[in-house]
Amino acid sequence: MSKPIVAVVGRPNVGKSTLFNKLTGQRLAIVEDTPGVTRDRIYAPCEWLGQEFMLVDTGGIEPFSDDVILSQMRRQAQLAIDKADVIILVTDLRSGVTATDQEVASMLLKSRKPLVLCVNKCDRVGDPPPEFYEFYNLGLGDPIAVSSVHGHGTGDLLDTVCAKIDFSRLAREEGDRISVAIIGKPNVGKSSLVNRIAGEERTIVSEIAGTTRDATDTEIDNAHGRYLFIDTAGIRRKSKVTDSIEHFSVLRAYMAVDRAQVCVIMIDATEGFTEQDSKIAGYAHEQGKGCIVAVNKWDAVEDKNDRTMQEFQKKLEQDFSFMSYVPFIFFSARTGQRVDNLFPLINQVAANNAMRITTGALNDLLAHATARVQPPSDKGKRLKIYYITQPSTCPPSFVCFVNSKELFHFSYQRYLENQIRESFGLSGTPVRIIARERG
Numbered sequence: 001m002s003k004p005i006v007a008v009v010g011r012p013n014v015g016k017s018t019l020f021n022k023l024t025g026q027r028l029a030i031v032e033d034t035p036g037v038t039r040d041r042i043y044a045p046c047e048w049l050g051q052e053f054m055l056v057d058t059g060g061i062e063p064f065s066d067d068v069i070l071s072q073m074r075r076q077a078q079l080a081i082d083k084a085d086v087i088i089l090v091t092d093l094r095s096g097v098t099a100t101d102q103e104v105a106s107m108l109l110k111s112r113k114p115l116v117l118c119v120n121k122c123d124r125v126g127d128p129p130p131e132f133y134e135f136y137n138l139g140l141g142d143p144i145a146v147s148s149v150h151g152h153g154t155g156d157l158l159d160t161v162c163a164k165i166d167f168s169r170l171a172r173e174e175g176d177r178i179s180v181a182i183i184g185k186p187n188v189g190k191s192s193l194v195n196r197i198a199g200e201e202r203t204i205v206s207e208i209a210g211t212t213r214d215a216t217d218t219e220i221d222n223a224h225g226r227y228l229f230i231d232t233a234g235i236r237r238k239s240k241v242t243d244s245i246e247h248f249s250v251l252r253a254y255m256a257v258d259r260a261q262v263c264v265i266m267i268d269a270t271e272g273f274t275e276q277d278s279k280i281a282g283y284a285h286e287q288g289k290g291c292i293v294a295v296n297k298w299d300a301v302e303d304k305n306d307r308t309m310q311e312f313q314k315k316l317e318q319d320f321s322f323m324s325y326v327p328f329i330f331f332s333a334r335t336g337q338r339v340d341n342l343f344p345l346i347n348q349v350a351a352n353n354a355m356r357i358t359t360g361a362l363n364d365l366l367a368h369a370t371a372r373v374q375p376p377s378d379k380g381k382r383l384k385i386y387y388i389t390q391p392s393t394c395p396p397s398f399v400c401f402v403n404s405k406e407l408f409h410f411s412y413q414r415y416l417e418n419q420i421r422e423s424f425g426l427s428g429t430p431v432r433i434i435a436r437e438r439g
């Protein structure tokens with residue numbers, strides 16, 4: 001199940017990032033060799049009393065002038081309205097209610113999204129000062145007094161936010177369709193691909209209230225199966241304004257990845273791999289999503305011979321070495337060449353991501369693997385793996401019961417992972433190996 005999204009909007013300097021950091025905690029990223037995005041302070045998981053959601057800081061843009069601020073605020077608010085389950089409007093006790101606050105509040109109100117009004121910088125404990133009551137004028141209900149710096153009021157804030165999230169609706173959202181996110185930089189050909197797919201197949205652009213969170217998804221039914229392409233209206237609309245700023249396009253991409261089971265990471269054949277590609281791909285990997293690297297505009301590559309594709313792929317395999325399981329597909333959204341092959345690949349990757357391997361088969365494999373390559377030892381103590389089992393899928397996660405976690409080095413985990421992949425063919429999906437100690 002994808003996590004609900006809670007967006008933080010507000011003027012510059014009201015304390016959005018301070019609040020964001022307070023609520024998400026200054027968690028250090030635990031990533032080894034993944035060029036992940038966990039370090040970005042704009043999108044992070046937040047937990048409150050056992051309930052989890054994703055917190056999004058829609059701010060992060062430097063103010064230039066008042067009208068720039070207002071247009072950015074509108075953009076922030078629109079992103080929140082489009083994507084979030086609950087929106088927190090952050091205001092500042094010290095500056096009082098401003099015209100911009102009013103403007104944004106009325107925009108949010110019209111959207112009918114669940115809203116929470118936070119009055120930040122209420123640093124003094126006890127009854128709120130008289131200025132606080134001015135915020136009732138925004139018409140967003142009871143404001144919540146918070147001091148992001150000290151942490152006062154954040155518990156009340158989180159209580160209110162969680163009370164407004166419809167967790168059961170999110171559970172119902174799971175359908176029998178494979179959800180797919182097409183991600184990639186501007187101009188790689190995402191809209192061309194969606195238009196081609198949607199143009200050729202029977203398409204229903206979904207506006208099914210209550211079933212999907214998002215009216216910008218596209219449902220595709222074809223001979224290969226049933227699919228939900230996530231957030232494609234945003235792609236097809238080609239809203240130059242919304243996606244020209246990297247901050248917004250990256251945020252949208254994270255949110256699309258979260259809701260998807262399979263991510264198609266699109267690369268422009270005439271440009272090759274870039275850092276931004278690895279960032280989003282790294283996020284998809286960390287989140288355990290099925291992944292495919294799609295090289296588009298293959299028609300535009302000149303002087304191709306029978307080795308061109310292989311060489312191109314070899315280079316990409318190095319760029320994507322942190323996800324060595326990823327399959328590659330080369331196509332042209334413009335001519336349609338090989339686009340059809342994408343669907344069988346999506347099916348396969350989705351199936352692998354959801355694969356369940358029996359405990360019997362896993363332990364046979366374990367016996368074989370440990371006989372072939374002895375587990376490591378240190379100071380006379382050797383690693384013993386007693387038992388392996390797969391408690392969950394999406395991604396396939398394997399728990400190994402061991403005598404010592406310390407001895408279960410990364411390299412041996414990697415070896416086991418490779419053995420599992422060799423036997424069961426888990427192309428396109430990350431897997432997780434978890435060690436549990438048993439004396």
Ligand code: GDP
Pocket residue numbers: 010011012013014015016017018019059060120121122123146147148149150
């Ligand atoms: P953003 O632009 O909305 O993300 O605002 P920041 O989080 O960068 O905060 C702007 C300024 O307000 C910084 O100097 C913060 O230290 C300060 N600030 C944020 N929250 C509080 C608060 O609760 N109390 C006080 N006194 N200052 C705060």
Ligand code: GDP
Pocket residue numbers: 184185186187188189190191192193235296297298299300331332333334335
């Ligand atoms: P998006 O920003 O990722 O949605 O990219 P678009 O679909 O708008 O494509 C950007 C540009 O690349 C447009 O001019 C397209 O015509 C062109 N383009 C898209 N796919 C292909 C392709 O397969 N081959 C070639 N040669 N050009 C393409």
